[in-house]
Amino acid sequence: MMRFRKQAEERCRKVLEKSGCGDAEITLETPPEDLGDLAFPCFSLAKRLRKAPQKIAEDLSADMEPSGLIERIEANGPYVNFFMDRSKLAEEVLRDVLEEGKGYGRLDKKNVRILLEHTSANPTGPLHVGRARNPIIGDTMARILRMAGYDVTSEFYLNDVGRQVVVLSYGVRELELDTEPERDKDDYRLVLHYQKANALMEEDPSVLDEINGMLYDLEHGNEETIRQVRSACERVLAAIMNTLDEINVKIDQFTWESKFIEEGQVEGVIETLKKSPLCKQEEEGAYALELDSYGIHGRDADFVFTRKDGTSLYTTRDLAYHLDKFGRCDIAINVLGEDQKLGQTQLAAALDIIGEERRPEWIFYAFVSLPEGRMSTRKGQVVYLDDLLDEAVDRALSEVKKRRGDISGERMTEIARSVGRGAVRFNIVRIQAEKQIVFKWEEALNFEGSSAPFIQYSHARACSILRKAEREGLDWKGYDPSCLSEKQELDLTKAIGMLPLIVEECAEGRKAHTMAQYAVELAIMFNQLYQFVSVLKAPERERKARLALVEASKICLGNVLGLLGIDAPEEM
């Protein structure tokens, strides 16, 4: 597909040069069905050539010779339409896919290091569905970027410094639980300590004092406090990682926020910022930067970077973290909730003030809410990711039981886990990041149409055909791609051929949802083939070619599921 596009561009370029428009921009688009595979619109040339676009299209197309992957070039109204040589395409696509296997879709190595920060949840309690958008988008992007040839490191930035974790640590040390945790897991257990400590802190000033004292100790290197806080955080983190593991989210590295205080980078940042002419000291003693000149206005313009006691604030430490990041990568990408936008704008301004030229990139996502409103642990208005996963796996298990009486209970459970967990991931990643999601159980547990099970099912069907073929001693060796001529065969081949282009598009646009979109398209194409074309019962030549196409479909579907972090079971 990439080659086809390049060849079409070349044709246009050549002809345009002849007519004195060599510098014109060539944008090729996808025409409606049956009008071709790529189209060159001639509107923009109308003025320069002082001719009707229809006439231009005719003249240009008359001047182009089809060759390579281009079978036909036709003018249609104001467009020059390019038709692919479908059988040559089939030949190339099948050869590539069957040769490359799991590597199909992989782009050339770029030798560019990307540090992708995602998840970075506060280790104070269990992950809820709202927060789950971060690891899912982040992990999917990590997979896509790797496929696109980048060297990717995913990183979880852990807050073990702020007030929240001190409250957690205080609660764990001082308070006995009077209620049972919802699950026998440290994130559910410790969040109760955290909540109890929070409540106590509000009614008892001496507790608040003690917590403030711990916060001060923490920032000033008191080893015992640091140890206590870290240990509480680690327990919650381990439980969170347990949940993330359930949805195939892999984290390469953890960076603890306290590191930048201990090693002095935060102090360095503060000293540098204080020297800036934009720095001022507030009445109470805290330091701030006036960022009006950075396009930040009104109440947002003051970026306070120390407390009155001189201790650092979140964004100040984030600044030190970013300087550290830049030393370890070529591109830093942060996956963050949209509530972080202002802070990150201030961070970018502060980087400039420090004299750092580099900036991180951001993928911001909107929050997931419930039909009754914003998720809130306090109001009990939450859906925990663990509960959603359990529900999805249960639902999948009852579906498997309904249709598969022939396999062991163990195998059923295995399939149900893959299906249920995949459904959850897909349901969240399918939607554009900046769009808000209202979580609805019936949507999250939808196993039809645009869903993970739909895609997994296509993959399982392909596997099933290949399994039967093997059992009957049939294979695709010596297949002849030129006998693929049915519409379903050619459309599917084209869809498979798109994968490298989709990988590039998703990687460069930092868009994970486009991959989900593509997965659905691919599955639809395969299901149509399955419906209309018989493989095993076809005459030998057709059978071999179709088996090769089914094998390629299986590989492509499997690779796409892999990019989405969704299991690809061989049977369902």
Added chain:
RNA sequence: GGGCGUGUGGCCUAGUCUGGAUAUGGCACCGGCCUCCUAAGCCGGCGGUCAGGGGUUCGAAUCCCCUCGCGCCCGCCA
């Protein structure tokens, strides 16, 4: 109040950056398809003032301006 984002059939959603042919797909609903490779599937049908108004353009869901709805932010919290 200010800033950022978002608004597409009853519901969810793609396309918006980079304007182009008949606006993508799903759910729900209606009607068909399992003696044949898994019906978590396939085929057909119904359903649209692309939030509203103005502008730019040969051409606007897409760009610009205004208005409205929704979300997020505007802590010496993280």
